[in-house]
Each structure stands twice: as C-alpha cells, then as structure tokens.
Amino acid sequence: MTRKQRRLTMIGGSLAVLAVAAALVLNALRDSIVFFSTPVMVAEKHVPAGRRFRLGGLVERGSLVHGADLAVTFKVGDGSATLPVAFKGILPDLFREGQGVVAEGALDASGVFKADTVLAKHDETYMPKDVADALKKQGHWKDDYGDKSQAAQADQSAANPQSAGATRGVPQ
Amino acid sequence: MIAEAGHYALVLALALALIQSTVPILGARLRDPVLMNVARSTALAQLLFVGGSFAALVTLHVTSDFSVVNVFENSHSMKPLIYKITGVWGNHEGSMLLWVSILALFGGLVAAFGNNLPLSLRAHVLAVQAWIASAFYLFILITSNPFLRIANPPIEGRDLNPVLQDIGLAVHPPMLYLGYVGFSISFSFAVAALLEGRIDAAWARWVRPWTLLAWIFLTLGIAMGSYWAYYELGWGGWWFWDPVENASLMPWLAGTALLHSAVVMEKRNALKVWTILLSILTFSLSLLGTFLVRSGVLTSVHAFATDPERGVFILLILCVFIGGSLSLYAWRASALKQGGLFAPISREGALVLNNLFLTTACATVFIGTLYPLALEVITGDKISVGAPFFNLTFAPLFVPLMIAVPFGPLLAWKRGDLLGAAQRLFAAGVVALIVIAVVWAWTRGGSAFAPLAIGLAVFVIAGALSDLVERTGLFRMPLAIALRRARGLPRASWGTVFAHAGVGIALIGIVCETTWNTEYIGSMKPDDVAHVAGYELKLDGVTQRGGPNFREMVAQFEVSLDGRRLSVMTPSKRSFTTRGSTTTEAALLTRGASQLYISLGDTSADGAIAVRIYHKPMVLLIWFGPVLMAFGGMLSLSDRRLRVGAPKPARASRALQPAE
Numbered sequence: 091m092t093r094k095q096r097r098l099t100m101i102g103g104s105l106a107v108l109a110v111a112a113a114l115v116l117n118a119l120r121d122s123i124v125f126f127s128t129p130v131m132v133a134e135k136h137v138p139a140g141r142r143f144r145l146g147g148l149v150e151r152g153s154l155v156h157g158a159d160l161a162v163t164f165k166v167g168d169g170s171a172t173l174p175v176a177f178k179g180i181l182p183d184l185f186r187e188g189q190g191v192v193a194e195g196a197l198d199a200s201g202v203f204k205a206d207t208v209l210a211k212h213d214e215t216y217m218p219k220d221v222a223d224a225l226k227k228q229g230h231w232k233d234d235y236g237d238k239s240q241a242a243q244a245d246q247s248a249a250n251p252q253s254a255g256a257t258r259g260v261p262q
Numbered sequence: 263m264i265a266e267a268g269h270y271a272l273v274l275a276l277a278l279a280l281i282q283s284t285v286p287i288l289g290a291r292l293r294d295p296v297l298m299n300v301a302r303s304t305a306l307a308q309l310l311f312v313g314g315s316f317a318a319l320v321t322l323h324v325t326s327d328f329s330v331v332n333v334f335e336n337s338h339s340m341k342p343l344i345y346k347i348t349g350v351w352g353n354h355e356g357s358m359l360l361w362v363s364i365l366a367l368f369g370g371l372v373a374a375f376g377n378n379l380p381l382s383l384r385a386h387v388l389a390v391q392a393w394i395a396s397a398f399y400l401f402i403l404i405t406s407n408p409f410l411r412i413a414n415p416p417i418e419g420r421d422l423n424p425v426l427q428d429i430g431l432a433v434h435p436p437m438l439y440l441g442y443v444g445f446s447i448s449f450s451f452a453v454a455a456l457l458e459g460r461i462d463a464a465w466a467r468w469v470r471p472w473t474l475l476a477w478i479f480l481t482l483g484i485a486m487g488s489y490w491a492y493y494e495l496g497w498g499g500w501w502f503w504d505p506v507e508n509a510s511l512m513p514w515l516a517g518t519a520l521l522h523s524a525v526v527m528e529k530r531n532a533l534k535v536w537t538i539l540l541s542i543l544t545f546s547l548s549l550l551g552t553f554l555v556r557s558g559v560l561t562s563v564h565a566f567a568t569d570p571e572r573g574v575f576i577l578l579i580l581c582v583f584i585g586g587s588l589s590l591y592a593w594r595a596s597a598l599k600q601g602g603l604f605a606p607i608s609r610e611g612a613l614v615l616n617n618l619f620l621t622t623a624c625a626t627v628f629i630g631t632l633y634p635l636a637l638e639v640i641t642g643d644k645i646s647v648g649a650p651f652f653n654l655t656f657a658p659l660f661v662p663l664m665i666a667v668p669f670g671p672l673l674a675w676k677r678g679d680l681l682g683a684a685q686r687l688f689a690a691g692v693v694a695l696i697v698i699a700v701v702w703a704w705t706r707g708g709s710a711f712a713p714l715a716i717g718l719a720v721f722v723i724a725g726a727l728s729d730l731v732e733r734t735g736l737f738r739m740p741l742a743i744a745l746r747r748a749r750g751l752p753r754a755s756w757g758t759v760f761a762h763a764g765v766g767i768a769l770i771g772i773v774c775e776t777t778w779n780t781e782y783i784g785s786m787k788p789d790d791v792a793h794v795a796g797y798e799l800k801l802d803g804v805t806q807r808g809g810p811n812f813r814e815m816v817a818q819f820e821v822s823l824d825g826r827r828l829s830v831m832t833p834s835k836r837s838f839t840t841r842g843s844t845t846t847e848a849a850l851l852t853r854g855a856s857q858l859y860i861s862l863g864d865t866s867a868d869g870a871i872a873v874r875i876y877h878k879p880m881v882l883l884i885w886f887g888p889v890l891m892a893f894g895g896m897l898s899l900s901d902r903r904l905r906v907g908a909p910k911p912a913r914a915s916r917a918l919q920p921a922e
Contacts, residue, residue, distance in 0.1 A: 099606045114655040180863035180872045183844045209444045211622030
C-alpha cells in the first residue's frame with residue numbers, strides 16, 4: 091500500500107464510523123426524546139392518548155388521594171388548567187401539595203395522565219426548572235421564590251458535579 | 263481577619279499568575295534562562311498562596327464563623343466536623359476555590375518535578391498554566407468571592423444541603439477535580455508545543471504520565487460519584503445520563519483516547535497532530551463541564567439569562583481558551599512534521615480505531631447533552647434527552663470497540679498480523695462462546711441480549727489474560743521461566759491487562775444489574791415479610807432517634823435465606839430541621855458482588871411504611887471495574903520508563919522552527 095492508499099483507508103474508515111454514528115443519533119433523536127408540557131399546553135394542543143411526554147406544574151392543594159396498594163392520584167395545575175394524574179408506587183421525598191412536580195408518562199383514553207415516573211428535587215426550595223420557566227411565562231412566579239431557588243441551585247449543583255440530586259418516585 | 267487574609271492571598275496569587283503568564287514567554291523569546299526560571303518560582307509561590315487561601319476558608323468553616331456569607335449559607339454549628347470541612351467545596355464559591363487550588367497544585371508539581379524538561383518547554387507550559395489560573399482567579403474574585411462578610415452576623419448558619427452530608431461527597435469532588443484540572447497539564451503541553459513549533463516522541467513521554475494521573479483520578483471520581491448516587495439518592499440507580507454526569511464522562515472518553523494516542527506518539531512518533539488536538543479537546547471538555555455545572559445553565563436557561571454574570575464569565579473563559587487554542591492549532595499544526603508510517607492493520611491502526619470510536623462516542627454524548635439546551639435557546643421547545651437516546655447511540659458504538667480491545671495489544675507495531683492475533687485469541691473466543699451458551703441455558707432462553715453482552719465482556723477479560731499468557735509464555739514453558747518473564751514484563755503491560763480487564767468486569771456488572779435486578783415495592787407493617795430473590799426480609803419494627811443535626815426514623819429488617827438468619831438491615835429516613843428537608847439513607851447488604859438494597863418511603867396513617875427492596879446481582883462489579891482500570895493506570899504510571907525520565911528530545915532542525 092502506498093502512503094496515499096493508507097491515508098484513504100483511514101479516512102474512509104473514519105467517515106464510515108461517523109456516518110453510522112450520525113445515523114444512530116438522528117434515529118435516536120426521532121424516537122427517544124420527550125417533550126415537556128404544562129396542563130394548559132395539553133389542553134390547547136390536544137395531545138393524543140398514549141404519546142409520552144413530561145407533565146409539569148404544581149400539585150393542587152387537597153387533591154392528593156392515597157388508594158389501595160400504593161396507588162395515588164393527584165391533580166397538577168398551572169393556574170389556568172388542571173390535569174388528573176394517576177401513579178402507582180412511592181412518591182419522592184419532596185413530593186408535597188402546593189409544590190412543583192414533573193411527571194413522565196402518557197394520557198389514557200379517559201384523559202387521565204398515567205405517570206410512570208414522578209420527579210421532584212431534593213432541596214425543598216428548588217422547583218423543577220421546566221415548571222419554574224412555564225410558571226414564569228404565565229406570570230405565576232413569586233419573586234421571593236426566585237431568590238431562594240438561586241441559593242439552592244448553588245449548593246445543588248455545587249459539590250456534586252456527578253449527580254442530579256433528583257429523587258424520583260419508583261413505579262410499582 | 264482570617265477571611266481577609268484568605269482574600270488577600272488570592273489576590274496575590276492572581277498577581278503571581280499574571281507574572282507567570284508573561285515573563286517566562288518573554289524569557290523564551292529572548293532565550294534568557296533567568297527569565298524562564300521565573301516560572302518555576304512563581305508557580306511554587308502561587309501554590310503556597312492559593313493553598314493558604316484555601317486553608318483560610320477551611321478554618322472559617324471549621325470554626326463556624328457565620329460572619330462570612332459562604333459559611334452562613336452552607337454550614338451549621340452542630341454539623342459534624344468532617345462535614346464542616348467537606349462543606350467547603352459543597353457550594354459554588356468553595357468548589358471554585360478548590361478548582362484553582364488543584365490547578366495550582368498541578369502547576370507546582372510541574373515546577374517541582376519538571377527538572378528534566380527543556381527549559382523553554384517548561385517555561386511555556388507553566389505560562390499557559392498561568393493563563394488558565396489568571397482567568398479563574400479573576401472569575402472567583404469578581405463573581406464568586408468566598409470571603410464576603412455579612413454586616414450583621416447571624417448566630418446560626420443555614421446548614422449544608424443534607425444530601426451532600428455524606429462521606430462519598432467528601433471525596434468525590436476533589437477526585438473529579440483532580441481529573442478535570444489534571445488535563446490542563448496536557449493542554450498546556452500541547453499549547454506550549456504549538457507555540458514552540460516543535461514536538462517529538464520525548465514530548466509524548468512527558469505528557470503521558472500527567473494524562474495518566476489525571477485519568478486515574480477522573481476514573482475513580484466518576485465511579486465514586488456513581489456509587490454515591492446509588493446509595494444516597496435512594497432508588498438504586500447508578501447512572502442517570504444526567505447532563506451533570508455527562509459533563510464528567512465526556513472528558514473521560516476524550517482523555518482515554520488521548521492516553522492511547524499518546525502511546526502511538528511515544529513509541530512510533532506518529533499521530534502527532536491528532537494527539538495535540540486531543541489534548542486540547544480533552545481539556546476543553548473539562549472546561550465545558552465546569553461551565554455546565556457552574557453557570558446554572560442546566561438548572562434553567564432562564565436563570566442563566568436573568569443572572570448571567572457568572573455564566574457569561576465562564577462562557578467567556580471557555581470561548582477564549584477553546585477558541586484560542588484551536589486557532590493556534592489551525593495556524594501552527596501544519597508546522598509539525600508528520601511522523602511514522604503504518605499499515606491499517608497494526609498496533610497503531612488498532613489505537614486509531616480506539617480513538618475513532620471513543621471520540622465518536624464522546625460526540626454522541628456531547629450532542630445528547632447540548633441539543634436540548636440549543637433547542638431551548640433557539641426555538642423555546644423544551645425536550646428531555648434521557649437514557650433511551652444514549653442507549654441507542656452510545657451502546658452500539660461501544661460494541662465494536664469492545665470487540666477490538668483484545669486485538670490491539672496482540673498486533674505488532676507498524677504492520678500487524680490480524681490472522682495471527684485471531685489465532686492467539688482463539689482460546690478467549692472459545693471461553694466467551696461457552697459463557698454465552700451457559701448463561702443462555704441458565705436463563706432458559708430468555709432474551710439473547712444479556713448472554714451476548716456478558717460473552718463480549720468475558721471475551722475482553724479473557725483477551726487481556728491471553729495477552730499476558732502470550733507474553734509470559736505460560737503453558738508453553740516451564741512455570742519458573744514464565745514467572746521470571748512475568749516479573750520482567752514492563753509494568754505498563756501489566757497496567758494494560760488490568761485496565762482492559764476492568765472494562766470487561768464493569769460491563770458484566772452493568773449487564774447483570776440491568777437485566778436481573780429484582781425489586782419489591784409495597785407498604786409493610788411490623789412483622790410483615792417481603793420475599794425478594796429468595797431472601798426473606800421481616801420488618802422487626804420502627805424506632806425514632808436523634809442525630810447531631812437531624813432526627814431519623816430507623817426501620818429494622820431481619821434478613822434470612824432459606825430460613826437461616828443472615829443479618830439485620832437498618833434503612834432510615836432523616837429529617838434535617840434547619841432546612842426542613844428529608845433524606846433517605848438506604849441500607850445495603852453485600853453478598854459476594856451482589857447487594858440487597860432497602861430504602862424507605864412515607865409512613866401512612868395506619869402505621870404501615872412504604873418500602874422498596876432491590877436485589878441487585880453483581881452490582882459491585884460496576885464500580886470494581888473502574889477501580890481495576892485505575893489500578894492498571896497506577897501500575898503503568900509506576901513503570902520504570904516513566905520514572906527514569908524522558909530521553910533527550912530530538913535535535914530541532916531548522917525546518918521545524920516556528921516561522922518568525
């Protein structure tokens with residue numbers, strides 16, 4: 091092999107691997123990303139049943155009902171609309187009524203959001219970022235909260251470059 | 263007083279760094295050894311002052327001086343001493359101070375032990391180190407001063423985030439930073455080589471131990487962080503593909519590639535330009551990681567936009583260093599002479615393949631991490647890219663890499679014999695096939711994925727061992743000779759064997775844990791019994807007790823197997839009064855490499871307690887693998903070749919001198 095041929099082999103091989111990687115990435119981006127919605131966005135966009143998305147908002151006060159065998163239902167609201175959520179399993183440490191929550195799952199035929207994952211952050215002053223952004227846009231943002239979440243965010247991200255610090259509910 | 267002294271020491275360190283950034287370069291231009299040697303003294307003095315500044319912050323935390331904002335916000339007088347110390351880097355300002363302290367430490371090490379470096383190279387390397395240091399000193403002093411005072415000091419502090427009050431976190435960030443920041447050395451060497459306009463095999467030999475050192479720390483740091491998340495976050499996950507984790511994985515992947523390409527450069531004087539580029543990229547990814555974690559951009563793009571001071575400053579540092587070094591690279595790389603030739607099938611070729619797959623895998627992680635941020639900034643759409651994305655992209659790229667790993671060390675330099683290597687790997691292949699068959703039969707025809715993946719892992723381990731057998735002549739020669747040969751084998755070769763076997767072992771752990779993990783979730787009352795993976799767990803009772811700065815509810819479980827009592831497990835739930843938050847302390851019972859894992863949920867009104875119990879087979883291998891890799895790295899680092907110092911650099915010919 092001449093030097094040129096060798097170099098071409100190398101470049102050809104690299105391009106092949108990169109092409110495979112690009113195909114994998116594009117394929118994965120099409121199939122495995124999950125969009126974020128708030129209840130009002132769900133109402134406006136008519137999300138079809140069975141499509142996975144992340145639902146964010148505040149847990150409505152007085153809506154949490156514990157059923158048999160670790161089943162729970164609660165309502166998530168964003169000030170304009172509310173959506174009933176059903177989950178089975180252990181809720182995270184910081185799941186509380188009146189606080190922010192992000193749930194991942196899909197709507198069922200009757201319009202109930204069946205969550206298989208419920209996320210909350212470990213620091214109680216912290217609100218999930220998607221929720222905070224959405225609430226800010228709609229003007230439901232308390233300034234006081236913003237300051238505290240700044241402070242919380244510092245220690246959140248600070249010492250643990252490794253971990254999200256998120257807890258999540260484990261589905262049964 | 264201590265706070266002011268610490269602040270002042272930091273300002274002095276900045277002044278020293280500014281001197282170190284300029285004078286040695288001037289000295290190198292004027293070929294003045296005195297000016298060039300300034301770098302050595304300033305680097306050591308810098309280490310002294312930053313060390314002093316860091317010690318001052320530690321003192322403030324230990325003595326609970328709440329007149330300092332940083333201490334007030336992150337400490338509490340009742341906190342145990344160990345967490346008072348680790349709380350120093352449990353917050354933004356303190357961890358940045360740790361970052362620059364480690365940077366100064368590495369600079370000091372080069373200054374102290376770099377006596378065998380050519381004078382001008384050392385001057386350039388230390389000057390580049392000082393550029394980085396100056397940027398970060400300015401960042402700390404302008405935007406995140408840890409020594410700020412409060413006008414009316416409160417009596418009590420706000421306490422450290424309870425999740426961070428853990429021994430795993432005491433060690434994890436310093437380890438990770440030693441890795442991140444350690445790559446600054448190879449970056450400085452690369453930029454110095456570009457500035458000097460020449461590079462040779464001796465250069466690679468100087469760079470390799472530093473890269474290896476950083477890589478060892480990063481490997482251990484990532485593994486430790488993963489284990490911390492596993493037992494502290496309370497739901498048994500050990501890797502979340504969270505952006506913050508990816509931020510540390512990307513430099514690790516690039517650093518692993520760099521480690522391998524530096525070998526090619528050292529042995530064969532080839533891949534020079536590529537090695538330089540990788541050095542720059544690896545540290546750039548470390549800087550990117552610092553930006554992602556420190557700027558708050560991950561927590562919220564909006565928070566970043568409304569309080570941009572810190573984020574923009576780091577972004578600026580990022581742009582200047584990455585942009586600057588890449589421009590320098592584009593401008594000067596062509597001045598570096600291309601090195602040795604090699605056939606595609608050769609040790610070099612195998613290492614190129616390794617680099618190709620590692621950097622491509624790194625690129626997919628990069629896309630998965632930054633795409634959601636970019637999309638949100640551009641279109642406002644919010645998406646999350648989670649584990650499915652990475653499983654679909656990262657895993658397929660790692661499979662061919664794993665298959666190729668055992669072949670690499672068996673191929674000869676320059677022109678290898680693939681058939682010969684395959685013959686020598688015959689035994690490893692047979693072992694792997696037997697394992698696949700056995701595992702598949704044992705799981706009674708379950709999914710084929712797990713047996714195949716385990717077979718692949720066994721192939722990697724057996725391949726590493728066959729390399730060892732091949733080199734020592736075990737089975738072919740009398741045992742005594744084989745042992746003598748094994749003793750005579752360079753430690754770097756032993757390092758390769760351990761590191762490669764470590765990859766296989768970690769893979770076995772990952773596959774076993776994800777495939778055969780069993781879990782039980784339910785609510786239990788005292789004397790209830792849960793059955794998980796053949797174990798019986800009986801809830802004996804729940805008690806309350808107080809800790810130094812928390813109250814905890816402890817549940818006691820009696821674990822038995824086949825009616826035989828094994829042990830008692832005590833998971834607990836702690837509530838920290840100062841912050842009003844709770845943490846879940848999981849209880850772990852180790853059986854061989856497998857673990858039983860119990861964590862507690864809420865207590866309901868009728869006294870039943872929500873419990874999750876996992877049996878995680880072979881889970882410890884996930885972290886044992888990286889430990890083995892790091893051990894391999896340490897063996898390689900202790901190789902005589904690296905201790906005796908590099909050979910004299912090739913004499914520079916006129917053609918290689920920078921165009922001036």
